[in-house]
Amino acid sequence: AAVVRPVGNAVDAVTDAPGARRRAERLQRENQRLRDQLRSARIDQGKSAQLDRLLGAAGLGGYxxxxxxxxxxxxxxxxxxxxxxxxxxxxxxxxxxxxxxxxxxxxxxxxxxxxxxxxxxxxxxxxxxxxxxxxxxxxxxxxxxxxxxxxxxxxxxxxxxxxxxxxxxxxxxxxxxxxxxxxxxxxxxxxxxxxxxxxxxxxxxxxxxxxxxxxxxxxxxxxxxPPKTDPRDAVLPPSPTPSAPAPPAAAPGASP
The missing domain is CATH 2.40.10.340 (Rod shape-determining protein MreC, domain 1)
Incomplete structure (x- = not known):
């Protein structure tokens, strides 16, 4: 993953220097580029996870x-x-x-x-x-x-x-x-x-x-x-395991 350093604070630091407006605009463009890059990376990561699940389901079903x-x-x-x-x-x-x-x-x-x-x-x-x-x-x-x-x-x-x-x-x-x-x-x-x-x-x-x-x-x-044979229930995720019932509460005044 790319290392991204914040550059927003630098805008204020150069506003009084010669050519400050051009530098500020350049920094703002760079900020936007980095934001777009991070947003794209998040989207790509999400799509990759979806594709992994798709391939897994297709493999289980023979599709x-x-x-x-x-x-x-x-x-x-x-x-x-x-x-x-x-x-x-x-x-x-x-x-x-x-x-x-x-x-x-x-x-x-x-x-x-x-x-x-x-x-x-x-x-x-x-x-x-x-x-x-x-x-x-x-x-x-x-x-x-x-x-x-x-x-x-x-x-x-x-x-x-x-x-x-x-x-x-x-x-x-x-x-x-x-x-x-x-x-x-x-x-x-x-x-x-x-x-x-x-x-x-x-x-x-x-x-x-x-x-x-x-x-x-x-x-x-x-x-x-289609699959060569009916996969029946193979594509379903594992059934959730039922949680164990909570132990009964102790009667009032009962000794530990």
Whole structure:
């Protein structure tokens, strides 16, 4: 890392000397250059960490990916972002998009150097999903990012078997589409945070906290080749270890 010495105090020291204005302007420009350099270094470091997580997830899942940057956010009714990779990088419509944390969405439109991604939060998005350590499946549906809590708005999960076990804290991964497009299997989706009371229907409804922070998307990956075998739960991070219960409090007046 470059060693940066503060030069701001030097501005006051030269204001009364001959040519002070030119020296002050030069020092101010140098200050700005150093600030920009430090800001760029922080951004590059953040992108590097995101890319490391992406590569780790792709390796665990057996996905071949093309990394890309989010360059704009859609302003229309759909929840979309634009990325800086297109057909020239091997991107095609109906490919899975993910981060190192989990599912982002699917590619809908492709240009030579950019692509449009429909986010999993969009109200028209429906993703087949499977409960962790289970064969129970259902569909995760978007509810929209805007006005519903920002980047981690809970998504709706319809469990196809209303009688299947379902508990808060269970995690979901993508089931995988027929032909593995638009969704490849095994991509982490989110965690069950709330379950509706049974309504006597054929399905059961829960709400999922997504792993991805959709309003903070930066570095993403498009899966350009699916895994040779279903990775099942391999891409999920290790389950958190439950903390041990606290020991009971001593009764008043009890001797130590």
């Amino acid at each position: 071949r990916i093309v990394a890309a940057n989010v360059i704009s956010v859609g302003q229309g009714l759909e929840d979309t972002v634009t990325i800086d990779a297109g057909s020239g990088s091997g991107i095609r419509p109906d490919m899975t998009v993910m981060t190192g944390d989990g599912l982002v969405g699917r590619v809908t439109r492709v240009g030579p150097a950019t692509s449009t991604v429909l986010l999993a939060t969009d109200v028209n998005s429906s993703v087949g999903a499977r409960l962790e350590d289970s064969k129970e499946i259902g569909f995760v549906q978007g509810r929209g990012r805007r006005g519903l809590g920002g980047g981690r708005t809970p998504m709706r999960f319809q469990l196809l078997d209303a009688n299947a076990p379902l508990r808060v804290g269970q995690r979901l991964v993508t089931l995988g589409s027929q032909g593995e497009r638009p969704y490849v299997p095994g991509v982490p989706v989110g965690t069950v945070e709330r379950i509706d009371a049974p309504a006597g229907g054929l399905t059961r409804t829960a709400y999922i906290q997504p792993f991805v922070h959709f309003t903070g998307l930066d570095v993403v990956a498009v899966v350009v080749a």
